[in-house]
Amino acid sequence: MTVTIKECTREDLQLLQEISVETFNDTFKDQNSPENMKAYLERAFNSNQLQKELSNSSSAFYFIFCKEEIAGYLKVNMNDAQSEKMGDESLEIERIYIRNSYQRKGLGKYLFNKAMETAIRQNKKKIWLGVWEKNENAIDFYKKMGFVQTGAHSFYMGDEEQIDVIMTKTP
Numbered sequence: 317m318t319v320t321i322k323e324c325t326r327e328d329l330q331l332l333q334e335i336s337v338e339t340f341n342d343t344f345k346d347q348n349s350p351e352n353m354k355a356y357l358e359r360a361f362n363s364n365q366l367q368k369e370l371s372n373s374s375s376a377f378y379f380i381f382c383k384e385e386i387a388g389y390l391k392v393n394m395n396d397a398q399s400e401k402m403g404d405e406s407l408e409i410e411r412i413y414i415r416n417s418y419q420r421k422g423l424g425k426y427l428f429n430k431a432m433e434t435a436i437r438q439n440k441k442k443i444w445l446g447v448w449e450k451n452e453n454a455i456d457f458y459k460k461m462g463f464v465q466t467g468a469h470s471f472y473m474g475d476e477e478q479i480d481v482i483m484t485k486t487p
């Protein structure tokens with residue numbers, strides 16, 4: 317399996333938008349109302365919002381390609397781009413998504429290793445993430461990658477308040 321990772325640039329907006337919407341829908345549509353899904357997708361993945369995030373030098377997006385087809389993506393945040401005030405010595409994995417047909421083939425671990433590499437290169441002391449308490453697959457994956465639960469925070473899916481488990485690891 318030929319796997320490559322590429323850091324996204326502002327020119328990648330359209331592809332980023334497509335894969336973000338597809339993977340978010342596939343992951344969460346069965347456990348959330350269509351109204352809340354629609355509200356979230358429009359807010360989080362509209363062109364202006366994604367363009368702003370792509371331009372933020374404290375965030376980085378990476379695509380993962382498998383035999384030249386896009387298989388998933390990663391978003392990491394540092395400094396003020398983190399969604400919680402975790403400080404400059406932390407790196408957040410905000411999004412890690414593998415398309416359905418590519419899951420359980422080692423690609424999530426590949427992207428996770430990319431995040432680890434970034435954390436080590438930037439001298440970060442902590443790598444952390446928030447994951448919906450009902451997303452058991454992702455929680456099991458993160459545990460396998462060595463994360464442990466260190467807290468929780470609220471998150472809004474449309475008008476519904478949900479709980480994100482905070483998980484942390486030392487790079």
Ligand SMILES: CC(C)(COP(=O)(O)OP(=O)(O)OC[C@H]1O[C@@H](n2cnc3c(N)ncnc32)[C@H](O)[C@@H]1OP(=O)(O)O)[C@@H](O)C(=O)NCCC(=O)NCCS
Pocket residue numbers: 339343411412413414415418419420421422423424425426446447448451452453454456457460461
């Ligand atoms: C969670 C996700 C990123 C994992 O990526 P993946 O490519 O399917 O996982 P990998 O094949 O790289 O698995 C890496 C390791 O984790 C284990 N693992 C993966 N998913 C697992 C699960 N649901 N339960 C238990 N172990 C799991 C694998 O067995 C593998 O173990 P190994 O290193 O001993 O072989 C992927 O399934 C995904 O995109 N899910 C939907 C989106 C999502 O929920 N993202 C997280 C939002 S916070």
